[in-house]
Amino acid sequence: MSEILTFMGMEDQYKKYELFFGPNHPGMHGNFSYIITVEGHTIMKIDPDAGLLHRGFEKLVEQRLWMQNISLIPRICVPEPDINEAIYSIAVEKLMGVQVPERAQYIRTIILEMARIGAFLFGFGGIGGATGLYTASYWTFADRDYLLDLFEWLTGARVYHMFILPGGVRRDIPDGWLEKLLETVDYLQKRLYEYDRLIYNNPLIVKRLEGLGRVTQEDAVKYGITGPNIRATGIKYDTRKAVPYAAYDKIDFEVPVQTAGDGLARAVQKREEFQVSLDIIKKAIHQLPKGSVRAKMPNPLKFRVPKGDVYVKLETAHGEHAYYIVSNGSEKPYRMAVRGGSFTAGLVYAQKALVGMRIEDVALWMATMDICPPDFDR
Amino acid sequence: MNYKKKSLLGPLSSLKYLFQDPITVRYPKEQKKTYPNHEGCSPQYRGQHTNDLEKCVGCSTCMDICPTGAIEMVEFTDVKDKSGATRKRPVIDYGRCCFCGFCVDVCTSSSLSMSREYIHTFITPHDAKPSDIGGMISDDFVRRPDSSFSENPGWNTPDEWSWLSLDRMVMGIIEPTKRKDSFVEMVRGYSKEEAVKEAQRCVACGLCKEACPIHMDIPEYIDAIWKDDIDESVRQIYKTNPLPEVCGRVCTHKCETACSIGLRGDPLAIRWLKRYAVDSLPLEKYKSVLLNNAIKPANKRVAVIGGGPAGLSAAFFLSLMGYKITIFEADEKVGGIMRYGIPAYRLPDSALDKDIDFIKSLGVEIKTNTRVGKEIEFNKIKSEYDAVILSTGFNLGRSTRIPGSQSKGVVQALDFLSDTRDFAAKKKKEVEITENILVIGGGNVAFDCSRSAARLQMMKYGKVNVTQICLETLDIIPADKEEVDESAEEGVVLICGRGPKQVMIDENGKVKGLDHMKCNSVFDENMNFNPKFNEEDKAVCEATMIIEAIGQAPDYSYISDDVKSKMKFERGKIVLDKNNETGAEKIYAAGDIVKGPDIVNAIADGLRSAIALDKNLNK
Numbered sequence: 001m002s003e004i005l006t007f008m009g010m011e012d013q014y015k016k017y018e019l020f021f022g023p024n025h026p027g028m029h030g031n032f033s034y035i036i037t038v039e040g041h042t043i044m045k046i047d048p049d050a051g052l053l054h055r056g057f058e059k060l061v062e063q064r065l066w067m068q069n070i071s072l073i074p075r076i077c078v079p080e081p082d083i084n085e086a087i088y089s090i091a092v093e094k095l096m097g098v099q100v101p102e103r104a105q106y107i108r109t110i111i112l113e114m115a116r117i118g119a120f121l122f123g124f125g126g127i128g129g130a131t132g133l134y135t136a137s138y139w140t141f142a143d144r145d146y147l148l149d150l151f152e153w154l155t156g157a158r159v160y161h162m163f164i165l166p167g168g169v170r171r172d173i174p175d176g177w178l179e180k181l182l183e184t185v186d187y188l189q190k191r192l193y194e195y196d197r198l199i200y201n202n203p204l205i206v207k208r209l210e211g212l213g214r215v216t217q218e219d220a221v222k223y224g225i226t227g228p229n230i231r232a233t234g235i236k237y238d239t240r241k242a243v244p245y246a247a248y249d250k251i252d253f254e255v256p257v258q259t260a261g262d263g264l265a266r267a268v269q270k271r272e273e274f275q276v277s278l279d280i281i282k283k284a285i286h287q288l289p290k291g292s293v294r295a296k297m298p299n300p301l302k303f304r305v306p307k308g309d310v311y312v313k314l315e316t317a318h319g320e321h322a323y324y325i326v327s328n329g330s331e332k333p334y335r336m337a338v339r340g341g342s343f344t345a346g347l348v349y350a351q352k353a354l355v356g357m358r359i360e361d362v363a364l365w366m367a368t369m370d371i372c373p374p375d376f377d378r
Numbered sequence: 379m380n381y382k383k384k385s386l387l388g389p390l391s392s393l394k395y396l397f398q399d400p401i402t403v404r405y406p407k408e409q410k411k412t413y414p415n416h417e418g419c420s421p422q423y424r425g426q427h428t429n430d431l432e433k434c435v436g437c438s439t440c441m442d443i444c445p446t447g448a449i450e451m452v453e454f455t456d457v458k459d460k461s462g463a464t465r466k467r468p469v470i471d472y473g474r475c476c477f478c479g480f481c482v483d484v485c486t487s488s489s490l491s492m493s494r495e496y497i498h499t500f501i502t503p504h505d506a507k508p509s510d511i512g513g514m515i516s517d518d519f520v521r522r523p524d525s526s527f528s529e530n531p532g533w534n535t536p537d538e539w540s541w542l543s544l545d546r547m548v549m550g551i552i553e554p555t556k557r558k559d560s561f562v563e564m565v566r567g568y569s570k571e572e573a574v575k576e577a578q579r580c581v582a583c584g585l586c587k588e589a590c591p592i593h594m595d596i597p598e599y600i601d602a603i604w605k606d607d608i609d610e611s612v613r614q615i616y617k618t619n620p621l622p623e624v625c626g627r628v629c630t631h632k633c634e635t636a637c638s639i640g641l642r643g644d645p646l647a648i649r650w651l652k653r654y655a656v657d658s659l660p661l662e663k664y665k666s667v668l669l670n671n672a673i674k675p676a677n678k679r680v681a682v683i684g685g686g687p688a689g690l691s692a693a694f695f696l697s698l699m700g701y702k703i704t705i706f707e708a709d710e711k712v713g714g715i716m717r718y719g720i721p722a723y724r725l726p727d728s729a730l731d732k733d734i735d736f737i738k739s740l741g742v743e744i745k746t747n748t749r750v751g752k753e754i755e756f757n758k759i760k761s762e763y764d765a766v767i768l769s770t771g772f773n774l775g776r777s778t779r780i781p782g783s784q785s786k787g788v789v790q791a792l793d794f795l796s797d798t799r800d801f802a803a804k805k806k807k808e809v810e811i812t813e814n815i816l817v818i819g820g821g822n823v824a825f826d827c828s829r830s831a832a833r834l835q836m837m838k839y840g841k842v843n844v845t846q847i848c849l850e851t852l853d854i855i856p857a858d859k860e861e862v863d864e865s866a867e868e869g870v871v872l873i874c875g876r877g878p879k880q881v882m883i884d885e886n887g888k889v890k891g892l893d894h895m896k897c898n899s900v901f902d903e904n905m906n907f908n909p910k911f912n913e914e915d916k917a918v919c920e921a922t923m924i925i926e927a928i929g930q931a932p933d934y935s936y937i938s939d940d941v942k943s944k945m946k947f948e949r950g951k952i953v954l955d956k957n958n959e960t961g962a963e964k965i966y967a968a969g970d971i972v973k974g975p976d977i978v979n980a981i982a983d984g985l986r987s988a989i990a991l992d993k994n995l996n997k
Contacts, residue, residue: 067541068445071478135392142401149412149420156424156492156533162478170483171539174421176414197388206384299543300484301442302578302604 015039019359023052027130027363030078032373034350034362041358048347050377057378061336066092066166067300069333074160076338077374079122082115083316084323085164090245091312091325092166095305104168104293105247109284110181111154111164112246112314113277117188118147119317119370120274124195126367127267131208136199143191146184153177168294178285185278192274200271212263213353213365220261223352224344227319229369232269233261239315251283263368270317270370304331316341318370340375347376418494423532424477425496427470427523431457433489436464437583437638440481440490443541448474449481452522462585462636472498473519479533483541486581486638491534493527537642544643547576549650554867559836561722561802563729564864565627565650570606573654576647577604579639586648589636591982592618596633596648603655609667611655616668619652620694620737621687621981623729624716626653630822630858630976656732664736673740676700678995681763683750683936686714687977688969689769690737691984692991697740699992705742706759708749714771716977719795719823721830722802751936760941760964765991768937768952768960769969769984772930778818782881783926787812787889791819791827791927798830812922813839816892817870818878819927820848825861827925828870842869845919849897849909851875873919877911881924891920932971941965958990966991 022033031053037045057076061069073088074081086108093100100108121140128136148158154177155161155170163170199205220230230237238255240248256272258265297303307329313322319341328334346369354362403410409417419425436457441449451466459465468481468490482490500518502511537544550566551557557564568576582597590596595614602611615622629649637645659667678701682689685707693703711717713730738744750756760766775790777783789810800806813835817828828846835842846865848855851874855862866872879893896915902908932950934942944962946953951974952960952967960967968983 064445065443068443068480071445071476071480133389135389139392145401146412149410152423153413153420156420156422156479157477160476160478162480171422180412194391197385197391201384201388203384203386294539296543297541298575298578299581300480300541301439301581302601 016044021359021362022049025363027366029126029366029371030373032346032371032377034354036354036359036362038359041360043354043357043359043362046351046354048350050347050373053373053377055378058336058338061333063332065300065331066303066305066333070165071160071162074162076378077316077321077340077372078159079372080115080119080316080318081160082111082164083314083321085162086112086246087312087314087321087323088325089164089166090314091310091323092305094310094312095308095325095327096166097306098167098295098297100168100295101292102247102289103172103291104295105250106284106288107169107173107293108164108246109248109251110281110288111151111161111169113281113284114147114151114181116317117274117277117281118144120270120277121147123270123317123367123370124199126370127205127209127364128199130364130367131205133199133202133205136195139191139195139198143188146187150177150181150184153180165294165297167297168292170294172293178288181281182285185281189278192271192278195271200268205267206264208364209263209267209368212361212368213357214260214262215349215353216261219349219352223349225319225349226344227316227341227370228269228273229266229319229345231255231273232258232265234259239313239320243313245312245314247284247287248280250287251280253280253283263364266368266370273317302331304329305333313339318342318372318375319345321375338375338378340372340378342369342371343376345369346371346373416494419496419532420494421532422534423494423496424479424492425494425532426472426492426498426521426527427468427481428491428493428525428527428531429468429523430489430528431467431524433487434467435460435462435487435489435583435585435638435641436466437486437581437585438466438468439484439486439581439583439638440468442581443480443484445478445480446474446476448472448476454522462589462638464585464588467522469520469522471520473516479535480541482533483535483539484581485535485540486542486583487641488535488537488540490523492532494530494532495527540642542581542639542642543579544639546579546644546647547572549647551864554864554869557723558833558842558868561798561830561833563627563726564723567657568647568650568654570654570658573603573651574606577601577651580604580646581638583638585636585638586633586646589632591632591979592985594618594633594652599655600646600648600651603651608655608658609663612659612664612667615652615655618985619978619981620691620984621716621733621977622652622656623733624687624725625978625981626650626656627725627729628716628720629978632978657729661732661735665739668736673698674700675702676992676995678702678764679704679762680765680767680991681706681759682767682769683759684714684768684770684969685709685712685744685746686769686771686969686980687716688771688972688980688984688987689714689767690734691981692767692769692966692968692988693742693984694737694740695985695988696991697737697742699988701992703742704763705744706748706750706754707744707746708752710746712744712746714773718799719792719826721795721826722799723829723833724826727803749936756936756938756941760938763964764995765964765966767984767987767991768965768967768971769980769987770933770936770971771980772932772970772974774931774933775926776929776931778878778926778928780878780880782883782889783924785881785883785887785889787922788881788924788926791823791925792930794827794925795823795830798834801834809834810923811835811838814843814921815845815923815925816919816921817844817846817925817927818848818892819846819929820850820874821856821927821929822858822861823930824848824925824927825857825865825870827927829861829865829868831925832865832868832870844869845871845873845921847873847876847878847892847894847919849875849877849900854900876917877909879911879913879916882918889922889924891918892924893918930970934971957993958986959994 035047073084125137125140155163305327309326322339324337326335599614634645877897884890896912966987968987
């Protein structure tokens with residue numbers, strides 16, 4: 001019997017082979033890897049292989065004071081770092097029962113939407129890169145620079161802002177910043193039509209994306225797929241609406257949905273949400289109230305958070321990002337767990353979705369699903 | 379949007395950008411146009427640090443908050459010494475720094491800020507060995523920020539954005555109208571919530587520890603209060619302070635002057651926190667909390683002459699060292715200036731008694747109503763005991779010696795305060811006062827007199843008419859600021875910068891006022907007390923009673939001549955040698971007669987003499 005198995009295995013050895021699709025592949029997003037078993041070009045099996053990106057955030061957080069962590073957590077996610085500061089701050093505020101001033105809520109909304117736009121630009125560039133249309137990534141990265149300039153002006157840093165704090169934000173908006181932001185929003189609005197011409201009305205891209213990795217509504221719910229990806233299947237679920245935070249409950253906006261659930265629907269959904277984000281920023285600027293931007297908080301060196309646990313989720317460009325924080329009443333968090341936006345999609349759903357696709361689809365599928373490996377390999 | 383409008387030519391629209399300037403710029407060749415009036419990076423960019431070395435106090439709060447451990451405090455020799463500061467300054471390892479700017483947001487002295495400089499270059503020397511280059515580069519990353527980038531300021535933190543809690547927890551004080559006619563303690567003390575909130579403001583920099591004459595472990599006991607561990611807090615307090623109930627109320631709080639939070643906002647209420655800690659622990663628990671180790675008896679007897687703060691301090695510490703102590707006290711009760719000088723509205727008897735009762739419980743024998751030189755001879759004590767500590771303090775009043783100051787209506791501060799204290803303790807029915815009182819002096823004792831006089835007047839006549847006159851102007855007045863403010867609230871009129879010329883007497887020999895003149899300067903160029911007056915600028919202040927509170931003098935008459943001849947005196951004080959000895963065998967001295975001028979210094983002196991004594995007796 002064992003001889004037969006060995007013989008069959010030998011047969012199999014020539015038919016199938018394992019491909020390490022990792023950081024060595026230009027299509028991979030970050031330091032993550034899939035071990036793909038292929039037959040010819042067709043994927044038979046996929047094993048997500050995490051660990052290359054692991055930086056031990058969840059344990060590092062336990063070693064630092066509550067306020068010191070603000071400088072650490074944005075690094076969990078590069079394209080949209082601000083979301084981490086916001087979740088952490090909201091979680092701490094919930095545990096402490098702190099009321100954040102309204103102006104700070106609006107500033108947070110503006111920052112989060114700016115970060116969201118930045119992440120969408122990353123995403124557009126990713127789709128361009130995975131389809132060989134490098135102009136898209138050049139454009140989007142250059143346009144993102146304008147947002148980084150504004151971040152630099154407001155927060156003092158370009159990528160990791162460390163600006164949203166428990167209690168509010170670190171500084172008020174500087175003079176002239178809002179005008180410049182409106183200018184940039186108008187500029188991005190104009191550029192959006194250029195992206196349409198370049199990407200979304202481009203028959204080559206549309207043909208390439210159509211039907212790619214179609215997600216059914218049942219699968220989306222079953223696998224906990226969130227963000228623009230679930231909305232691309234036709235389910236209208238948005239954390240900003242479902243569990244409003246910052247000033248989202250005070251700003252009027254409509255969440256768009258697609259129905260097809262395929263790669264094209266996901267790409268178009270992101271493009272539509274880009275438009276919504278621009279509108280939200282404009283409305284937030286228009287409604288921005290006056291007042292203080294930071295509630296009175298205790299000395300950061302003697303900062304204790306009452307005993308308890310809290311789960312806070314926020315909408316990001318790649319899904320629902322959430323923290324589960326446990327405090328034992330001491331100066332440091334007792335435990336913090338991160339649920340990244342693309343956690344289920346990249347780690348679990350990929351094992352189902354990618355089977356049957358071709359090798360060259362992997363990078364593009366990751367781009368349309370907005371798989372961000374730091375979400376699950378922390 | 380219509381995605382059906384597909385066009386293969388669409389992407390060609392990008393060709394129009396061929397001849398446009400790129401969005402990214404080649405800095406510094408080209409400039410970004412985003413920021414108005416700023417070239418390069420943004421106006422509040424978080425670049426390399428700037429530190430005003432003169433302003434920095436070396437509190438190390440930046441090091442404590444740094445999330446990456448990039449900041450180390452290093453002692454520098456090129457930094458000037460100044461009071462309330464260390465010579466340590468932050469050194470930053472830019473290999474670790476993440477430019478979060480938290481150090482700037484918590485800077486207590488607002489000396490640390492960030493610049494818009496971010497370019498760091500390292501030119502490898504040609505002759506460097508390849509194996510050394512790594513080390514050279516990492517060394518080059520470690521820098522001490524100074525003012526070199528101050529012309530290109532970036533992120534800085536005004537008080538508005540500081541992370542520190544700058545506002546002090548408000549202390550409940552009985553309103554002036556309610557406290558004016560009673561000697562009830564006016565400061566209510568913190569509740570638990572208030573104390574914890576106040577303790578939370580502490581950044582544990584330890585500058586207070588340096589400033590305190592007895593170097594109390596202030597950050598430690600404040601931390602214990604914050605953690606609601608009263609036992610530990612009292613343990614930390616009693617490490618160096620045997621009179622915390624007293625110090626928690628009337629200490630001159632040098633610690634609060636040095637407090638680094640005070641550089642931006644209100645300093646921590648260290649004194650009130652100490653009071654909260656000791657008030658919260660009942661006396662019955664003191665022994666179980668404080669005396670964990672058995673005291674090893676030294677089988678030696680020490681006499682302490684004078685039961686004031688210095689004497690009690692020496693007695694406490696010597697008791698812990700195992701000595702058998704006897705305190706000789708001339709008055710009815712021990713406490714000295716704390717009992718017979720400081721008014722009851724600042725220091726009630728109950729608080730003082732709690733401290734003294736604990737010292738007594740250590741086995742200290744107290745012989746009251748025993749004036750040395752009268753009830754018992756000095757030499758007898760000297761021969762009976764293994765050592766003697768003199769701590770008789772400055773118990774005689776000092777007169778202005780101006781014409782008329784010997785009249786009947788002119789009284790000395792200590793006599794007046796002692797009578798007032800007896801009155802408050804209901805031992806005396808009345809204190810002699812008049813309807814119009816003038817107090818001479820600008821120290822805390824003078825304010826004690828004027829405020830006590832105001833209370834007595836209020837009780838007797840229903841109105842206050844007290845004037846206080848002092849040489850110093852408000853900016854150099856030696857009394858605490860709160861004394862000045864609170865006395866004004868109670869109706870005392872303060873006249874600053876005037877010196878007494880003569881007491882005016884009417885035809886019946888009674889005081890009718892004070893002739894005073896302008897004081898041009900109080901100290902000479904060597905900062906010695908040497909007032910200069912302008913006699914032409916005269917004025918008269920009417921008063922029917924004058925209290926002189928310009929200082930006190932010592933009384934050494936009880937010391938035998940042979941001992942006295944071996945001791946050295948300077949400006950009325952005993953001079954100690956470098957071993958804290960008086961020169962006379964077996965005789966030690968502490969308190970006002972050695973150093974002064976306040977209770978906490980007396981406690982420190984008591985400890986010093988106890989250590990010197992123990993060293994000699996154990997030779």
